[in-house]
Amino acid sequence: MAAFLSACAAPGLHADTLLDEDFQDGNIAGWSTTGTVYANAYYGNYSMGLRGANASASYTLSTTGYVNVNIALDISAYSLENGDRCIAEVSNDGGNSWVNAITLENGQDNSALYTASSVAIDADNKSQLVIRYRNAVNRHNDYCYGDNILVTGDLDSGGGSSSSSSSSSSGGSNDDYYDELTGSGSVSRSSLSYSTLMTGSDPGSRVDLSAYGVPQNAAHPEHALAGTLSLSGEATGGSFSEVVDTYNYTGSGDNTRKHLPEFEFQFIQTGSHIFPLERGSIASAHPDWEYVLTPGRVWQETSDNGYSRAAIPFALQQRNANCMHNGVMTFLFKEDGSTSKVAYQISSETCLYFKADWWGLLSATYTPESIANQSQLIQDYQAEIAARMPTKPLSDLNTDYPGTDPSAFAAPNSTDASHVSTAGFIYGGVHYRGDCVTRYGNYPYCDSMVVPSYSTAKSFFAGVAMMRLEKLYPGVRNTSVASHVPACSSNGNWSDVTLNNLLDMATGNYGSTTYMSDEGAAHTDGLFLADSHSNKISYSCSQYTRKATPGSQWVYHTSDTYIAGTHMNDYLQDQQGSSADIFADTIVADLWAPLDVSPTGQYTRRSYDSVEQPFAGWGLMWLPDDLAKIASFVGIDDGEINGQEMLSSTQLDAALQRNSTDTGTVPLTDYRYNNGFWAHNVAGNLSGCSGNQWIPFLSGFGGITVVLLPNDSVYYYFSDNDTYYWLEAVQEAHQIQSACQ
Secondary structure: OHHHHHHHOOOOOOOEEEEEEOOOOOOOOOOEEEEEEEEEEEOOEEEEEEEEEEEEEEEEEOOOOEEEEEEEEEEEEEOOOOOOEEEEEEEOOOOOOOEEEEEEEOOOOEOOOEEEOOOOOOOOOOOOEEEEEEEEOOOOOOEEEEEEEEEEEEEOOOOOOOOOOOOOOOOOEOOOOOOOOEOOOOOOOOOOOHHHHHHOOOOOOOOOHHHHOOOOOOEOOOEOOEEEEEEOOOOOOOEEEEEEEOOOOOOOOOOHHHOOOOOEEEEEEEOOEEEEOOOOEEOOOOOOEEEEEOOEEEEEOHHHOOOEEEEEEEEEEEOOOOOEEEEEEEEEEOOOOOEOOEEEEEEEEEOOOEEEEEEEEEOEEEEEOOOOOHHHHHHHHHHHHHOOOOEEEHHHHHHHOOOOOOHHHHOOOOOOHHHEEEEEEEEOOEEEEOOOEEEOEEOOOHHHOOEEOHHHHHHHHHHHHHHHHHHHOOOHHHOEOOOOOHHHOOOHHHOOOEHHHHHOOOOOEEOOOOOOOOOOOHHHHHHHOOOOHHHHHHHHHHOOEEOOOOOOOOOOOHHHHHHHHHHHHHHHHHHHOOOOOHHHHHHHHHHHOOOOOOOOOOOEOEOOOOOOOEOOOOOEEEOHHHHHHHHHHHHOOOOEEOOEEOOOHHHHHHHOOOOOOOOOEOOOOOEEEEOOEEEEEOOOOOOOOOOOOEEEEEEEOOOEEEEEEOOOEEEEEEEOOOOOOOHHHHHHHHHHOOOOO
């Protein structure tokens, strides 16, 4: 398997094997060891065993003359206690610094092999690459095992292509055939032609977004890009057409909201793909918008006079908020830095209160550059793409499961289709996904389209973070707010409120029990519009007075989830040190990274001050594949990764209404809310089911829904028309496999 992964990492290249060690000869010669290290036999399989404290084994090799070097290895553990660790790590400087490949802890010590298929380190042309296994244990009978080490690489031709040289300054001719395009390049183009991109006038015109997509007969690109793309005239150029403006942001005159922020970013090409070096929401000096950049494509058309053509998906995200406006840029380039103007268009969004089109044709410069660790960045990107869940169009449901009506999953209801950014259904390990609809045709890069979380973050961030902490540190859910949030300890309203109360929206501190009255009040601007953590937490702790016993009354407050995130961050720092971060260390490092969530999905909104407090209750973003993986992890895989339980099963069962002793709070008749997750009783609506049928789901502002069905499937849609309807999809999923409880 390791050899297969390495060989597939860069299509068109044939990797050489630099090290292949599975210890089946019972020999550990060549390894430098300390402590007790031996060849271990277990049911016919040999590995390298490390026993007791201070045991270590390292192997040094040279990768000089090789690029695209990939390191894969296995590690297992046995008989670990709390605090014990088995560590596999790699150094590219002879052991002066180390990059972690895998660390196993108590609970991962059942002798099962854990695999790192591609260690995230620049291993190209290194004179001393060191692979090391070591024990960080305190007893003689604690064991770690190393196995199946495979290092591969490609001979460095010195040609300087973007995939074969980390020091290329201008890319050179493109000899990288990753995801090779095999068309002739003969493309009939009526929009965004060569002459338009070279000599057209800003703003140009809106076009069907298929003009930004890879055409059917596209040829593989002749040029390779690595460097900085900069636009000119963003503050005044382009055009704008308003569709919805609930809060009267813009008028008939010019406005900063009608223009792009300054654009100057680095990109790298590999084969027919191009990707940005910065992901997530990128802060800028623009008062309204921040960029989100995602991977795009590069190709060749014969009518482009020898230039290659690139398309870069991007989004504008409202500063300090969660709305997402998706667009695409396209331009022509050569490896010597020659470039056309850049055309851009935004014609869709996931945003209830502000909808608009932007389009333009701006002057640009492309500066070829040497990018540090370029080959490793390419390798990481290719691994990201390879790790995506298998995807099929929703229409294939009828083929795979005859009699299924795919339209039941395409939109919340027939009148809402134009407001749906995308929808999908995950079942049997396949991500069935609908089109990404815009006002001007389908979005051509649905895999790279960014969707916002809004309050689904209350479940997949705040709720899941608590479950992870509860797994690591049992009892954290019952700790008091006042003991971990100093801003809430100055009055008596929080001394008897627990983290669990916060996540159940039942603190007893509120203004009104009328449904969503507190959440919809004008004073919530004190939370949502404040830049600093001190202002956000001050509002959250002081806005409401005590009205009921904690745990007895549900009242929805995003401010409560903001307190919960602050609480968990402080608790984690007590356990792991002052630099610990509840999102980076508990959500991303422990969960999202092992799930292969993309760099885009590993982002959260934070306060703009030096505290950088993660919001917890809103502010995540995802690519569709990210959501599919995270929802599957929670709803289908029961919080397990590679068979390892990562969340408190008791608290996950409670959130998913599988624990009759902890059902949460009651917002409305036939609804429950527990650990940040909603549930709705659909009794009487599923044929063949009897009794109550509680279906857990996540809900986000404007019309975002993720349903975690008990038949090991997930349904989701991202819309922005205030529509919350999913029963038809649940009924259709029930026909594929029973969802009866």
